[in-house]
Amino acid sequence: MIRTTLTSSRTLPQTLVLRGVRHASVQPATPAPAEDGGSIMDAFASTSIGAQVLPQRFSDLKKKLWHPSLETRWKEVLTELEVETKRIVTERDGGKEMVPRLPFSQIKAGAIDPELSDRIFKTGSVIIEGAVSEQEALKWKADILEYARINKEHVRGFPAEEIQVFEFYNSKSQTSARTHPNIVATQRWLLDFLPTSNKAEAKVSLRTVVSYYDRLRIRTPGDAKFALGPHIDGGSLERWEDSAYRSCFADILSADSKGWKEHNPYDITPRIDADMDMYRVGKGACGVLRPWQGWTSLSNTGPGEGTLRVFPNVRLANAYVMLRPFFSPKPNAGGSLKAEDWTVDLESTAFPGSAPGLGLELTDASHPHLKLEETMTSMPRVKPGDQVYWFSDVIHAVEKNHNGTGDSSVLYIPAIPLTHQNAIHLRKQVKNFSLGLPSPDFPQGQGESLNVGRSTPSNVVSLEARRVLGLEKFEVPEDAEKGEREVLEAWNDTFEKV
Template sequence: MSTPQFGPLPPRFVDLKKEIAASYPDFEANVTKAWGEILAEAEKITKEIASQGSQGVPEIKFDELGSLSDELVADIRRKGCLVIRDVVDDEEARTWQAWLREYVSKNPVDGIPEDDKQFFQLYWTKSQIRARSHPNVLAATTWLNKMYHSKNGDEVEDVDLEKPLMYADRFRIRHPGVQWDAHPPHVDGGGIERWEDKFFRGCFADILSGNWREHDPYDLQNRIHARSSLYKRPNQATVFRTYQGWLALSETAPNEGTLQVFPNVILSNAYTILRPFFSPKEGRSAESFNPDDWQFDISNPDFPGIYSFGEAFIGPRPNTATHPHLKLDETMVSVPKVYPGDMVFWHCDVIHAVEKQHVGKEDSTVMYIPAMPYTPINAAYVERQKESFLKGIAPPDFPTNKGEINCVGVGLVYDIVDPIGKQAMGFAVEVV
């Protein structure tokens, strides 16, 4: 798989840094103090993450969602990732996998790599429609949506966390033995927008004011208005997904092409948001955890991990050079082994990746299904997405493809069986 060619950031981003600095009282002093605290926290937390490995990713059962301890819920919120076991019956999940295999074998389909397609630009197979509208899947995503709240206690108008919507995404059938370089560590749902869009920036106001320990990645106030796609880049979501996720249709264990995560969303947010404002002093190592080796610096346009990509920008794509204190070569931990019907979720700000190696014996098959609550922006997108579904074309956020309306095994409206599934896909029904 070829690596896209990225360019430098435009000089105008110096003005963006100056604008941000001018927006917060005593910005330099406050963030410099915070930066030192974050480095100390990173030195400690990264060691803990590396030592725990996959065991540090919370695992719960679907039928336990309503009875988890406060301590476990707090752990999930802090880490921003989890495995939910037995969301869908094993046999049903295996059936969906078989249908996917039949679909890609009988139809001319888009996917990568071109000579051995495994990541498919397909959205409307019967398997995907059945999975997205499954009441257990929607119950799981609703539980995750309800992790969010208004930090200051004010009511957030026109938001219904109990009303799940569904964002149509793709699937993969990854073969053993194939090197996979397409998904290095990254964060979805907005790149430079995290600093450039004022609402998105507002999600990180506590960090930018120096009170990074007060940062709440589950606060709705600015999040529901945040614009995550200022530059209209294809494959850039324009909706608010509380959690990204996928449903396993096969067994997949660590080293078998599974998901990797950095399981501490508060630390990674704090570090990522302040990283552009600091550079190592001359002659000092960029890997130093000593705050005295770093200086406040807004003289250059760089936002580490953000890259020019044609007319748009891509990222954040942190790595050991741009974000050395996260120790990503040690802290990107693989999620525990999953079985058909299990689901994996990660908070929309979590750094995640896909393992490069797959040394297992079975194809690693997953369908991407995120958690998405009702908001005006999300509802408007689902209405456009519904029209794409009825026409069999790619959803609005994705590049134009061959279309699936004439494919053998394409999903149809009557494949949405449950009323809550119909509602989630934009077909107006009252769910009692």
């Protein structure tokens, strides 16, 4: 079996084309037909269905939610944004890294620098360094390339002619990364970072990390196709339509609240019952409560090399995004961002950037006060084994062009806890994993069921790893509160060993 030995993401010894992807010494693969025509781009209106005019009920919804104090909050948010957008650009262009770095050693020691914690809270994103060695991460990538080579007739992804995002869910590298003790420990800390406003009753176990099977990316130099503009996952219109989801933003929208400055985006309690996929028609939804999205790097990569970008102020962005549908520019505003040039708009059905069943997209046209062309900030340079996480409300994007000289490669591994909803998904995921099928949230078909060397439940031997993947019962801590105990015991009561 041919292996590619890599010492860094820049030392790929030979050039090859795997369905157009240039990597190690692998023969060209025969393109496999898309089994359902699905791709990652189907999750966004701009790359799938285009702009939509919403029905009258969305005007009615705005009128239902409207109260005069929203106008005061809107003006406050615009004033704050004018200052914050200038700060972001000035500090970033002055050389400051806008995304905090947290050494894994602090997590392991249970002693997080308070200043770092405050910065994570503000930005909603973080880089975790030192949990996985460069050597181990590079071996994961080398093994993936070999897995792709020996199963070349079944490889598919986006774009089909030169794959950057692979429809792999069940490679052994992915399984090893998802169950890596230090990655699990990182995710347990991230989940513990989340407050619960009703801890005793909240039906969630934040210390029970479970895995969510996602894809992987190996983006090659020169690519300009895998370019996702600024967006927020977790549905779009649901934020206003679904009462439980809307309650996550009560301090922004509710007349009884103290105002948007009291908004805590991280409170997990109202999110547990939020319906982030009301329409069940699109591919922009996630079947789990996913507080932290994330990836683990398999390469050296940095700004300009096809990496992640974020807007580094989650609370302020949430306030603006949630208030935006209630206001529109005056006819003669001429592009002005001043509050006096915007007016209350309850008659139109517009919820900018939103479409049924899809994610929320943001542009300088739809959300101009964010000045996204200027403020979206690329992840600073990371090494193989570094982890990057961003909270589910964070506006994020992928750089339009990969102008580097080496691949920009990641395994998508978010941090999710056990809830009743997540347990339902986990059961489906376990079944698909055992059959080599795609993760339940993603384009279906034969997936990796015919692949040689894919990961299977029998490959996973440690008890902790098997629990993370949903292959064993969970331990119920003695100090578990009522809600936590309920979700853990419900899983254990209905558990069927694979």
